[in-house]
Amino acid sequence: MQMYNPLLESYRALLENLGKEDLIRIIEDRDSGQGRIIRKDGRELLNFSSNDYLGLASETPCINGEGGKHRHGGAGASRLLSGGTTEHSRLEEEIALWKGTETSLLFTSGYAANTGAIPALSDEETVIFSDELNHASIIDGCRLSRARKIIYRHLDMKHLRSLLANTTSRKKIIVTESVFSMDGDIAPIDELTEIASRDKALLYIDDAHATGVLGSGKGSLAEFNISHQSFIIEMGTLSKAVGSLGGFVASTGLVRELLVNRARSLIFTTALPVHTVMTSLSNIKVIRKSPDLVKRLWKNREYLHSGLIDMKLDTGRSRTPIIPLILDDNSSALRLSDFLSGRGIYAPAIRYPTVKRPRIRITVTASHQEDDLETLLQALREALSAGLL
Numbered sequence: 001m002q003m004y005n006p007l008l009e010s011y012r013a014l015l016e017n018l019g020k021e022d023l024i025r026i027i028e029d030r031d032s033g034q035g036r037i038i039r040k041d042g043r044e045l046l047n048f049s050s051n052d053y054l055g056l057a058s059e060t061p062c063i064n065g066e067g068g069k070h071r072h073g074g075a076g077a078s079r080l081l082s083g084g085t086t087e088h089s090r091l092e093e094e095i096a097l098w099k100g101t102e103t104s105l106l107f108t109s110g111y112a113a114n115t116g117a118i119p120a121l122s123d124e125e126t127v128i129f130s131d132e133l134n135h136a137s138i139i140d141g142c143r144l145s146r147a148r149k150i151i152y153r154h155l156d157m158k159h160l161r162s163l164l165a166n167t168t169s170r171k172k173i174i175v176t177e178s179v180f181s182m183d184g185d186i187a188p189i190d191e192l193t194e195i196a197s198r199d200k201a202l203l204y205i206d207d208a209h210a211t212g213v214l215g216s217g218k219g220s221l222a223e224f225n226i227s228h229q230s231f232i233i234e235m236g237t238l239s240k241a242v243g244s245l246g247g248f249v250a251s252t253g254l255v256r257e258l259l260v261n262r263a264r265s266l267i268f269t270t271a272l273p274v275h276t277v278m279t280s281l282s283n284i285k286v287i288r289k290s291p292d293l294v295k296r297l298w299k300n301r302e303y304l305h306s307g308l309i310d311m312k313l314d315t316g317r318s319r320t321p322i323i324p325l326i327l328d329d330n331s332s333a334l335r336l337s338d339f340l341s342g343r344g345i346y347a348p349a350i351r352y353p354t355v356k357r358p359r360i361r362i363t364v365t366a367s368h369q370e371d372d373l374e375t376l377l378q379a380l381r382e383a384l385s386a387g388l389l
C-alpha cells in the first residue's frame with residue numbers, strides 16, 4: 001500500500017510538469033565502447049556526443065573477459081549523454097536486487113551521491129533533520145540544498161521527536177548515517193523508520209559503512225529486519241566494503257527519476273568508467289555469494305574489540321569494525337599514532353574538526369589475520385605500560 005507523503009507527491013507533480021514541457025531527461029545507455037560509432041538498442045550510431053576529443057578513451061585496450069567489448073578508457077561523457085553503458089544499468093540492477101529496492105542510481109562517488117541527492121530531494125519548503133555527527137558529504141549536501149536545516153543531538157530520538165513536533169512544514173527529511181564513520185556506532189534504524197513513517201517524513205540513510213558490513217552485507221535495513229518502503233531513501237558507496245569506486249542511491253522508480261532530472265552531481269559530471277563499474281559488479285557478487293567473508297570481518301572485529309575492552313580502553317560507542325580509541329587530547333593521539341608507527345602499525349590520529357574528541361581510529365577488516373590483531377593488541381599493551389594511553 002502506498003502511503004501519502006507530501007514530498008513524494010511533490011516529486012510526482014514536478015516530474016509531471018517537466019513531462020508537459022518536454023523536459024524529462026532519461027538515461028539511455030550504450031551497448032558498446034565509447035567511440036566514433038556506438039551501439040544503442042542494437043543500432044549502430046555515428047556518435048557526436050562524446051568529450052573524448054582525442055579519441056583516447058575509445059582507443060585504450062579492451063578489458064579481457066566479461067564480453068571484452070568495453071575499454072579501459074573513461075566514459076567520455078555524462079551518463080545522460082552517451083557516458084553510460086549497459087554495464088552501468090546491470091550494476092544498478094544488482095544493487096537494487098541486493099538492497100531489495102525497486103531501483104538504484106549510480107553516482108561517481110558517495111560524496112557526489114550525497115551532494116547531489118539531498119539538494120535534489122528538497123526545496124525551500126523542506127526541513128532537513130540531520131544528526132549532529134553526520135558525515136561532511138551530508139553536511140555539504142544540506143548546505144547545497146535550499147532546505148532549512150535542523151540538527152538533532154547524536155542518536156537522540158527524543159530530541160528528534162520534539163524537533164519534529166515543533167515543525168509546521170509538511171515536507172520533512174530525516175538524514176542519518178547508519179554506521180557513523182568516526183565512532184562506529186549504529187543509528188536506531190527501527191525507531192527512525194517508525195518516526196519517519198508516523199511523521200510522513202522521508203528517511204535518508206547513508207549506508208556507506210554498513211553496506212557489505214551489516215545485515216550479512218546487505219546493509220542496515222537488513223540488520224534491523226526492515227524491508228524497503230517508499231519513504232526510505234538509501235545512499236551508499238562502492239568505495240568501502242565493495243572495494244571499488246562510486247556511489248549510489250537505492251529507492252523507488254519515482255526517486256530515481258527525480259534524481260536523474262535534478263541531481264546536479266549526476267547530470268553535470270562524467271559517468272563512472274566502465275572498468276570501475278565492472279569491478280563493483282563483480283565484487284558485489286562476491287559479497288552476495290560468500291557469507292563467510294562478512295562473518296570473518298565480524299569475527300576479527302569481536303576478537304580485536306574484546307582485546308581492547310580487556311585492556312579497559314575507551315572505544316566509545318563502537319559496535320562495528322570501526323573502533324575508535326578515544327584519547328584526552330591531540331598530543332596524546334599523535335604520540336600514540338607515532339608509537340604504533342614505530343611498531344609497524346598504521347593507525348592515524350583523528351582530531352578536530354573531523355571529530356570533537358581526539359582519537360586513534362582503528363578499522364578492522366576481513367583480511368586481517370589473528371597475528372595482525374595480536375600485533376596491534378601487544379603494541380597497545382606496551383603503549384599502556386609506557387603511559388601513552
Ligand SMILES: Cc1ncc(COP(=O)(O)O)c(C=O)c1O
Nearest residue numbers: 109110111135137181208237239
Ligand atoms: C558516511 C560517509 N558517507 C559518504 C562518504 C563518501 O563516500 P565516497 O568515498 O565514495 O565519496 C563517506 C566516505 O568517507 C562516508 O564515510
